[in-house]
Amino acid sequence: MADTTDQAFYDRADAHINLSNEQLKTFESLGQVSASMMFGTTRFNAWVSACGFKTGAEMAAAREALLKYFCEQYRMMLEDNLDDHINNFGHYMRANAPG
Template structure:
């Protein structure tokens, strides 16, 4: 990631991943867990964004900018994580050190 992050950032992310892993262990479909996690992130970000505005029309005026920002952030994080999993595929997916 290009932004400086502290350990608490990763700890919070890991807590969400741990919950998703628990749901998968309870025989929930992997795709459904992923969809729920994505929905939760988008819902939280919409709520968090709404807190910074005084009215619906004010928020509506910033809608496109908000969508662009969150899509760019998601894309950057997804690309970083995909690259990491490609680089370390054998270790992450096959349990091989190397």
């Protein structure tokens, strides 16, 4: 995975979070907005993955490696963010602000 410490990485992530926060103003279900964001991420990552192959058969041969990579990355990022929210719960949830 690319270096995730540059500011542009966080700016792009914040743009996606801001879009989801805007959607919460129209769709009251946190779960619906979260599910849509996760689906969009998986669809985009499938497309990004496909860009690296010449055929569907070639991509199919790499399917398990792709799943392993993306699942490991998601888990690592989710663990980091869960720990951050646990450690900063009072601050983050004070106003019960989205994202």
